[in-house]
Amino acid sequence: MSGGLRIAFAGTPDFSVPALEALLKAGHTVVGVLTLKDEAGRAELLAWRPDALVVVAYGLILPPAALGIPRLGCINIHASLLPRWRGAAPVQRAILAGDATSGVTIMLMDVGLDTGPMLLRKEVPIESYETGGSLHDRLSALGGAALIEALEDHAAGTLRAIPQPAEGVTYAAKLEKAEALIDWTRDAVEIERQVRAFNPWPIAETRLDGEQLRVFEARAGEHPLQQAVVSHAASVAAPITEDHPGEAVDPGTIIAVRDDALVVQCGLGRLALRQLQRPGRRVVAAADLARGLHLTGRRLG
Numbered sequence: 001m002s003g004g005l006r007i008a009f010a011g012t013p014d015f016s017v018p019a020l021e022a023l024l025k026a027g028h029t030v031v032g033v034l035t036l037k038d039e040a041g042r043a044e045l046l047a048w049r050p051d052a053l054v055v056v057a058y059g060l061i062l063p064p065a066a067l068g069i070p071r072l073g074c075i076n077i078h079a080s081l082l083p084r085w086r087g088a089a090p091v092q093r094a095i096l097a098g099d100a101t102s103g104v105t106i107m108l109m110d111v112g113l114d115t116g117p118m119l120l121r122k123e124v125p126i127e128s129y130e131t132g133g134s135l136h137d138r139l140s141a142l143g144g145a146a147l148i149e150a151l152e153d154h155a156a157g158t159l160r161a162i163p164q165p166a167e168g169v170t171y172a173a174k175l176e177k178a179e180a181l182i183d184w185t186r187d188a189v190e191i192e193r194q195v196r197a198f199n200p201w202p203i204a205e206t207r208l209d210g211e212q213l214r215v216f217e218a219r220a221g222e223h224p225l226q227q228a229v230v231s232h233a234a235s236v237a238a239p240i241t242e243d244h245p246g247e248a249v250d251p252g253t254i255i256a257v258r259d260d261a262l263v264v265q266c267g268l269g270r271l272a273l274r275q276l277q278r279p280g281r282r283v284v285a286a287a288d289l290a291r292g293l294h295l296t297g298r299r300l301g
Helices: 014-025 039-048 090-096 132-156 188-197 286-290
Strands: 006-010 029-033 052-056 074-078 101-108 118-125 204-208 211-220 254-257 262-265 270-277
Touching: 006 014, 006 039, 014 029, 014 052, 014 132, 029 039, 052 132, 074 132, 090 101, 090 132, 090 188, 101 132, 118 132, 188 204, 188 211, 188 270, 254 286, 262 286, 270 286
Parallel strands: 006 029, 006 052, 052 074
Antiparallel strands: 074 101, 101 118, 204 211, 211 270, 254 262, 262 270
C-alpha cells in the first residue's frame, strides 16, 4: 500500500522473525520494538504514534491501557486455527493430538488469552512425518505473509474482524520437560507423535539400563503384528514376536535390531526408533548406536 504504515513490534523468539522481515519488505515503517512491562513502555508506545502494534509469540498479555493506543489495534499472529489451541504451545499440541491440519490466525487482540476477533486464517496440512520444528518453520513463514495481507486489508477497511466461535475451544498448555518421558504401554502411533512433536525440544526420551536415551526420530505402523501386548502373567493371548516365536513381550522390549531401526514393542503396535542419542554423545542412526551392543530382548523404560 502506498506510504506504508507505522508499526510497533513485539516479538522475541525465532517464530517472529519472518513477520518482522515481511513488514520491512512490504514498505512499512517499524517505529520500535518494545516490552510493555511498565508505564515507561506504554509512554514509549504513545510517543511512537503507531498505526498498529504487531505482536508475535510475545508471551505476555497486553494491558488494557496498551490495547487502545494504535488506531488499527494490536494485531497478533497465532500458530493455530483458532479457537483450537489457544495458548503457549499450539504447534506441538496439534501434532500430539494427531490433528490433520494446522495454520495461522491473524487476530485483533483483546484482554483475554488468544480470544480476540479473527481477521484472517490460513490452513495447512500437517504432514505425516512433521516435527515440531518443521511445522514451526512452515507456520512462521506463513504467518509473515498472512500478516501483510490482513494488515493492509484491515487498514483499507476491506477486512471484517469475526468473533471466534464458542465451540471448539482447546488450550495448548506450555510444554514441560516431564512430558518427554516415553510410556511404552501407550499406542505406537501416540508415541511417534510424541517423538515428532518434541523435536527439537524437549526431545522424547526413555531409559536403557538406567541411562537416558533420547529419541529424535521414530516411525509407527511399519511392522506386522500391530496388536495389544499384555504382561507375561496375563491370562489372555499375547503376540508372537519376530525373534522369539511363542513368547509374550512386554511393552518397551527391543524385539529386533535392523539396519535402519531398533524395533520396540509398545502397548499397541511397534515403533521403529531411527535416530537416537546417549548422554554426552552425538545423535546417531539406530545401527550405529547398536554396534557392539546386544540389544535384542532388552527392555527400555
